[in-house]
Amino acid sequence: MIWGKNFVWIHIGRMGGYSVDQMFRLLQLSDVHLDPLGGDWSRWKRHQTVEQREAEARVGLQNGRARISNFRRLPTWILSFAEYKKKNEGLDFTTEDLTQGLLKAEYRELETGNLEETRKRNFHADSILEYYGVREMDYLMRTEYLPTDFIDVMSRWYSIPNETREQIHAVHENGNVYQRNLGLRFSADQIRTMYASCPVWTALEKKVYGDLLVAL
Numbered sequence: 538m539i540w541g542k543n544f545v546w547i548h549i550g551r552m553g554g555y556s557v558d559q560m561f562r563l564l565q566l567s568d569v570h571l572d573p574l575g576g577d578w579s580r581w582k583r584h585q586t587v588e589q590r591e592a593e594a595r596v597g598l599q600n601g602r603a604r605i606s607n608f609r610r611l612p613t614w615i616l617s618f619a620e621y622k623k624k625n626e627g628l629d630f631t632t633e634d635l636t637q638g639l640l641k642a643e644y645r646e647l648e649t650g651n652l653e654e655t656r657k658r659n660f661h662a663d664s665i666l667e668y669y670g671v672r673e674m675d676y677l678m679r680t681e682y683l684p685t686d687f688i689d690v691m692s693r694w695y696s697i698p699n700e701t702r703e704q705i706h707a708v709h710e711n712g713n714v715y716q717r718n719l720g721l722r723f724s725a726d727q728i729r730t731m732y733a734s735c736p737v738w739t740a741l742e743k744k745v746y747g748d749l750l751v752a753l
Contacts, residue, residue, distance in 0.1 A: 538583060538590050541569040543694045544603045548572075548583045549669055551617040552607035553680040555710035560687050563704050566695060581645055586669060605690060606671055608745055609680040611738045612719050612728050615640070615662055620715040628657065636727045638662035638735040663737040672737070677745055684708065725751050 539546045539561055548554040561569055572583045587598050609617075615635050622628040626643055634640070644656040666672060678686035684706040688697055697705075716722060723731070728751045732739045742749060 538585060538587070539569060539571055540598055540602065541566065541694070543601075544605055545587055545598045547587060547604065547606040547669055547674075549606055549665065549671070550584055551614055551621055552609045553683050553710075554583070554607065556683055556708050557607065557678070557687065559708045559710055560684070560705045563701055563708070564691070564695065564697065603675040604670070604673070605676045605678065606669060606674050607680050607683070608671065608677040608741070610746070610750060611638075611662065611735055611742055612723065612731055612750055613680075613717070615731065616715075616717070616719070616722060617713070621713055624713060624715075632723070632727065636723065636730045636734065638731060638738075662735045666737050666741065672741055679745065719750070729753055 538548055539558070546557065548557075558571065558574075561571060572578045585593070587604070590596075591598050615638065618640060619628075619630045619635055622640075622642055623630070628641055630640070638661050639659070640662060641657045641659045643652060644658040645652045671677070676690045678690060688702055688705060691697065719728065732742075732749055732751070732753055739749065739753075
């Protein structure tokens with residue numbers, strides 16, 4: 538999570554959060570609070586909700602601050618999430634799971650950080666949007682156009698020099714390697730099923746992007 542005088546940015550996994558972190562570091566703003574890198578901060582704390590961070594840090598983050606998060610096309614997010622969990626937690630997913638929006642992750646009590654190694658958490662893609670209140674965000678920055686959207690949103694409160702804008706456009710933080718071509722991973726019908734299985738995400742994607750990757 539990152540916050541300043543006028544905003545709080547919520548870090549949702551697999552949506553380009555580390556790139557946003559690097560972009561903020563390039564701005565070098567004295568009023569912006571950044572999460573540390575590494576340790577529990579990288580493993581889970583940076584993904585807290587606003588309410589969880591308020592309780593832990595004992596700081597008010599909601600009054601008068603705009604809420605911001607990243608947002609991403611549903612098929613690319615689901616594939617990125619599944620591949621990350623496969624690489625880092627040894628979790629595997631069938632194509633049928635993914636087309637139904639069904640995912641799993643480590644089970645951790647986010648309020649305490651306690652991790653149960655042998656227990657996994659099953660969830661649906663739409664539940665992520667509900668958990669973080671994504672539909673109620675004031676601004677959504679599209680992962681696919683992150684430098685442009687980041688500059689557009691942050692320019693509301695900060696002056697960003699041209700040199701820094703160029704540096705922001707050069708940021709790309711993503712270390713996971715996998716086959717990202719959706720056409721090689723899913724058929725058009727499978728992507729349609731994915732959208733139909735995730736109505737909350739689908740409706741928001743239509744609103745944010747103006748369309749879907751396939752017609753329903």
